[in-house]
Amino acid sequence: MDVRQRAVGWSLWLAAGLVAVITVSAGIGPVSIHPTAVLKVLLNAVSVPVGIEQTALSTARTLQLPDPGLRWRSPFTYSVDSTHRVIVMRVRLPRILLAAAVGFGLAAAGTVMQGFFRNPMADPSIIGVSSGAAAGAVAFLVVPMAIPFGFGLRGAAFAGALLAAFGVYAIATAGGRTPVATLLLAGVAIQAFLGAMIAFLQLHSGDGLRQVVHWLMGHLGNASWDDVTITLVLVPLLFGILLTYARDLNVLLLGEEAAHGLGVEVERTKRILLAVSAVLTATVVAVSGVIGFVGLIVPHMVRLVVGPDHRVLLPTSALAGASFLVLTDTIARAGTTEIPVGIVTAALGAPFFLYLLRSQEVHEL
């Protein structure tokens, strides 16, 4: 079958699965709502542009994208319980969509990094992005005056992430070349260094410790529609760029020398892949904190099913990552006391990863 058909086919199935997971998840919580009721609420929120009008005031209750003055209308008008509507639209959906976007971004970046490093242990944080974000966030929480004026918590995390990634890249680059092995080791060293910094700041965090620990374990709880909107715009955009490099990623798996012979501008492609993955990871880590294992195990799971071709693997991994994180975050918030989602992903992900390791499938990467 044509590779494009395979990619689209798998993606449609996984997208349908994601919608199902989102619908079920939005019904789970202190007030449980039947999935059909959730579906009605969600359908009511759908608006389609039906024309252009002068005094445009968007009635869309969900995504407030820059509005070019379109007239919107909801094609669906089911009668729904207004409490249910508030719970789904105001409380649960922002968080669920954020989880989906974060899982999508982490799994996509993880897939790219595993292919890029030709290493099954690679994940989105391998070039120091997560450590940098954590250092930025913790610095903001513990010594706010250390962060230049105007940066919020998310801004500090985002800036820290990009700074760390750029630092690793700069250290590993000499004479216009960035050997992958050097990059890997520089990433490990920078992560260790930032880890020490974070630990030191934690020691002196006093009352802020709880907040720091909370952030470091990953959380999706404080999601606002603003966070969701920014993430939902940036993540697909960056993912789209990565997708155009899927074939180059396949060829890079053969080694850089062979890739050059097969028409890939190796160093330029590596720079673009690194930069885009770093920004993608930084974007999601800034809104969610450090959530481990999604970017590591989801690509492995999906690779077992769809094979190593990145043109299929990249979109399917991303969609599976979205479903995975929505599911784990639902578990994280379903109990009487909420657990940071990073704990759930690691607690579920690590045993599964060990299982894969034992079944030897992972060795193939």
Place this chain on the structure above:
Amino acid sequence: MSESTVLAVDDLSVDLGGTEILSDVSLTAAAGELVGLIGPNGAGKTTLLRAIRGSVQPTTGTVTVDGQPVADLSARQTGRLVATVPQETRLSFSFSVQQAVTMGRNPHIGRFGTADDTDRKHVEKAIEHTSLSAFTDRPVTELSGGERQRVLLARALAQDTPLLLLDEPTANLDINHAINTLDLVRSVVDDGTAAVAAIHDLNLAARYCDRLVLVASGSVLASGAPETVLTRETLREAFDARTVVSEDPTTDSPRVTALSEQRPVDDGQSVDYGHIDDDSHLDDDS
């Protein structure tokens, strides 16, 4: 330079990390010609191949393929002119044979495109030519060494370039697969491709190549027809080895037999080995 010259290397010098690996190397390859690169380990054969396909930048000298200077070309443009069969490549991912061979079309497909009918035709032809038709859906990781080598050759053929480079294509193969691989290369060359192959085995090189280029310490020591390059004197100089060159009775190509320094054959020094026709002592080479 004749009309059919595909590859022209002129006075090429290459420095790697401050060490001169190649100095003033010149060679040509014409369409339908198989040029063998021979020489001791570390002589610079692999570096020469890398310089030809633009993977390393020369300090001086030029490489032109089909009249175009490789130094001025993008990777994509070079990929349409030069295909390489590496000694061993990472094929550890479980791509299918079909997928692996299709990667050879990469330089011909745009960033937003996918393989079209022309691409598929080239892939199909390459797979057929290398007798891989029965394996198309098999993961490359499950193939034997000889089959994997054929996949690499098929990938290079699918690339559909005027120049083919081969780096020790037979180094990891048993004698049967080595012969099969070189037969294949020979048939591709006879169809009008120019090829340069680094070959370790002097006898195989002599048997399959139209011309040999002997590289030692980064320079061309001798080049020309196999029987003019493979002489006791040049081999002594290049390999620092005592050899006997005779004519192989079955293939009529020159046959090189290296002699042990410790165990002289008969009373070695006084015999003129050059005229030995056949001798049971020297029989089991290959």
